[in-house]
Amino acid sequence: MEHDLHRIRRSAVNTFFSKRSVSELVPFVQVIIEKVCTRLEAASIIKDDINLKYCFGALTLDIMNEYCFSTDPQTVLKSDFGGKTFDDIDSFFKASLIVRSLSFVKGNLNNWFHRTITYLG
Secondary structure (H helix, E strand, O other), X not given: OOHHHHHHHHHHXXXXXXXXXXXXXXXXXXHXXXXXXXXXXXXXXXXXXOOHHHHHHHHHHHHHHHHHHXXXXXXXXXXXXXXXXXXXXXXXXXXXXXXXXXXXXHHHHHHHHHHHHHHHO
């Protein structure tokens, strides 16, 4: 990427990453992290298993919802950390990769078929 283009694009988002902007995020992020810590401490006391994929996914989801929409769905407080939501997202991505691969195969078969017909014709 050309340096000037990078500088222009970077200047558009610089304000979001200033020390002041990041410092303003700390209080609400800290509240959500404390909820997760409380859940982890409780699980360690009763020796319960925690799926960290769901735990950190819920943490990320709650932070994004708080930042973008000023709502806290409290996914970190759900007993399974909203695991079904993340399983659904994973299934969607797996399916989209398959569809994408099939499109690639279809395109190659069409090209092969066209070249073969042209060669034979």
